[in-house]
Amino acid sequence: xxxxxxxxxxxxxxxxxxxxxxxxxxxxxxxxxxxxxxxxxxxxxxxxxxxxxxxxxxxxxxxxxxxxxxxxxxxxxxxxxxxxxxxxxxxxxxxxxxxxxxxxxxxxxxxxxxxxxxxxxxxxxxxxxxxxxxxxxxxxxxxxxxxxxxxxxxxxxxxxxxxxxxxxxxxxxxxxxxxxxxxxxxxxxxxxxxxxxxxxxxxxxxxxxxxxxxxxxxxxxxxxxxxxxxxxxxxxxxxxxxxxxxxxxxxxxxxxxxxxxxxxxxxxxxxxxxxxxxxxxxxxxxxxxxxxxxxxxxxxxxxxxxx
Numbered sequence: 001x002x003x004x005x006x007x008x009x010x011x012x013x014x015x016x017x018x019x020x021x022x023x024x025x026x027x028x029x030x031x032x033x034x035x036x037x038x039x040x041x042x043x044x045x046x047x048x049x050x051x052x053x054x055x056x057x058x059x060x061x062x063x064x065x066x067x068x069x070x071x072x073x074x075x076x077x078x079x080x081x082x083x084x085x086x087x088x089x090x091x092x093x094x095x096x097x098x099x100x101x102x103x104x105x106x107x108x109x110x111x112x113x114x115x116x117x118x119x120x121x122x123x124x125x126x127x128x129x130x131x132x133x134x135x136x137x138x139x140x141x142x143x144x145x146x147x148x149x150x151x152x153x154x155x156x157x158x159x160x161x162x163x164x165x166x167x168x169x170x171x172x173x174x175x176x177x178x179x180x181x182x183x184x185x186x187x188x189x190x191x192x193x194x195x196x197x198x199x200x201x202x203x204x205x206x207x208x209x210x211x212x213x214x215x216x217x218x219x220x221x222x223x224x225x226x227x228x229x230x231x232x233x234x235x236x237x238x239x240x241x242x243x244x245x246x247x248x249x250x251x252x253x254x255x256x257x258x259x260x261x262x263x264x265x266x267x268x269x270x271x272x273x274x275x276x277x278x279x280x281x282x283x284x285x286x287x288x289x290x291x292x293x294x295x296x297x298x299x300x301x302x303x304x305x306x307x
Contacts, residue, residue: 003239011236011246014229019256021225022101025092026265028217033205034089037218039197042081042190044222049187052231062184069180070188076178077193079171081226086200088164094157097261098273099141103161105254105277108284109134110162111169118173130287137279138162145272182234190226244288251281 001009028037053059065073092100109131115121123131139147142158152158178185201207209215240246254277262269 004241004245007236007238007240007246008249009236010232010239011249014232014236015249015253016256017224017229017232019253020260021221022092022097022257023260023264024217024220024225025089025100026097026261028214028221029089029093031211031214032209032218034093035086035197035201036205036207036209036214037089037221038081038085039194039201039207040215040218041085041222041226042194042197044219045081045226046187046190046194046222048223048227049183049190049231052183052228053187056183058181058184061181062187065180065184065188069178072174072178073180073185073188074192076171076174076185077189077191078196079167079174080193081190082193082196082200084164084167084171085226086197087160087167091157091160091164094154095161096267096273097265098258098267098269099153100157100161101254101257101261102141102273102277102280103138103158104164105280105284106134106138106162107165107168108287109280110165111172112287114166114169114173119176126289127287130283132283133286134280134283137276137283140272140279141276143272144270145275183231186230251285254281 025037028041032040053062088100088104091104095103112121112123112127113131116123136147138158142152142155143149144153175185180188236246237243258269258274258277261267
């Protein structure tokens with residue numbers, strides 16, 4: 001098997017796993033509060049990333065991390081996983097998964113907007129059109145197919161879902177300043193964030209749970225949303241001849257996710273959810289048109305966010 005075939009294998013594996021996490025969120029939140037899910041999932045993620053670092057022989061690199069980079073990782077850890085996933089899980093707790101998942105998928109559009117003031121980038125006319133299409137999709141899903149009424153089904157939940165894209169985009173932008181190997185950096189983000197998450201959990205929901213199913217769900221989320229899938233995606237980006245060949249696989253994830261939400265979570269998928277998702281995907285695709293293809297590995301620190 002050549003490198004490009006292996007890249008597709010790793011990429012498809014990552015996409016298939018990411019397509020399951022919206023379902024895992026909803027099932028886990030039946031037994032855990034959002035902050036509890038974050039706490040237990042973060043521990044699972046930290047352990048799996050430690051195992052990956054040991055296997056890759058990066059422990060020495062971890063121990064030699066400069067103090068200035070440790071400070072950056074601690075700061076970024078407050079954004080992700082601490083604030084980002086707390087907000088995201090709360091959005092999933094309030095909204096049907098078929099609504100929360102496409103709304104969170106607009107992070108790429110949010111990133112392009114924030115890149116203007118923070119990274120001094122410019123928006124093309126095509127970018128503006130893409131933003132308009134995606135945000136019209138947001139109105140469709142938030143109003144259950146009646147975008148011109150501006151009557152939101154759950155305004156607070158929609159605000160949280162969109163807020164999560166803002167937090168995630170800020171994390172990615174600030175992460176561009178990091179010189180640390182991506183898995184090492186992510187491990188440190190979780191390492192510094194877990195004490196803060198534990199304190200919030202203790203002060204709010206506590207550590208008790210009503211069913212072991214909640215812990216199973218948290219372990220799954222930690223392994224496949226926050227942990228090992230990120231490593232698979234990085235591997236795909238490093239092996240591919242062109243980032244675009246792998247990156248386009250990501251558009252399969254939200255579509256597959258809707259099927260799982262229907263058949264496993266039991267939600268009846270509304271036409272407005274499907275239509276809004278297509279609009280949001282169209283906006284994301286349109287935004288990529290006309291951009292030069294990135295070389296392999298260029299987007300390694302780009303997030304794995306598809307949930």
